[in-house]
Amino acid sequence: MGNDMLNIAVLLGSTRDGRFGPAVAGWIMDHLAQREDMNADLIDLIETPLPTVYPVLGQPPATQEAKDLLAAVSPRMAAADAFVIVTPEYNHSFPAAxxxxxxWHNTEWHAKPVAFVSYGAFSAGLRAVEQLRLVLAELHAVTIRDSVGLQHPWAQFDGDGKAVDPAADAAAKVMLDRLAWWGHSLREARTARPYAA
Structure with a gap:
């Protein structure tokens, strides 16, 4: 693991019972594992839930439990050079979790690229992604134009978790290639000149 390796945090956004998200996350994690320029860390919001009650603005979390929950996630996000968000679409948007x-995070997003893998019935989750782009722009993140949208995802994978449509794998490669370019470029920029937020 040299300086050429990018640390990629994969954020799995669905916490619904019976969710399909782990299959989608597993598929993109397989793509990341095949790359020689990326290390992937899966942050599953069921395994690492976060507090839902916020402290007074500018203050630390009020309870030790909240601090412990954040400690399981925040350092991993801070260590990321780039992100992949895996999200379904709920009511034309993305999940509350x-x-x-x-x-809960601010500087962890600054001047870092974010790619999206979305899934849904007819829309392939693309409306969730469009809303995420607006939110992440406010946090000084750079969203990647190329994303992966899986329509009717339950039919998109075989029993081994492999995509049945080669176009999905091709789209994932393009997206990760672009994420790598932005990841390296923005990391170099942050190293040369700390980001002014």
């Missing part, structure tokens, strides 16, 4: 995870 994902918004909560985004809102």
């Amino acid at each position: 994902l918004k909560n995870a985004i809102d």
